[in-house]
Amino acid sequence: MDYGMIGKIEKAKRYAEERERFHFTSFSVDVEGENNQHTVTYDHGVWTCTCSFFASRGRCSHTIALEFILKGMLDEEVAEA
Numbered sequence: 001m002d003y004g005m006i007g008k009i010e011k012a013k014r015y016a017e018e019r020e021r022f023h024f025t026s027f028s029v030d031v032e033g034e035n036n037q038h039t040v041t042y043d044h045g046v047w048t049c050t051c052s053f054f055a056s057r058g059r060c061s062h063t064i065a066l067e068f069i070l071k072g073m074l075d076e077e078v079a080e081a
């Protein structure tokens with residue numbers, strides 16, 4: 001590996017530990033639930049999930065699990081609006 005890339009990997013390791021540098025804006029994730037697989041999407045603070053619980057409550061174990069995983073890397077102000 002060339003010297004330039006070694007430096008970039010070292011920098012990447014440092015960045016990866018500084019979660020506040022990262023701001024997810026939109027993504028889609030397939031979550032394997034206990035019974036079925038569900039698709040969660042996030043778009044500028046707005047969550048959706050294909051499960052029936054989300055349809056009636058607007059929040060579910062799948063979206064909350066992702067909130068835990070991505071803590072500090074989501075647009076909190078929009079998410080709480």
Ligand SMILES: [Zn+2]
Nearest residue numbers: 049051060062
């Ligand atoms: Zn769900």
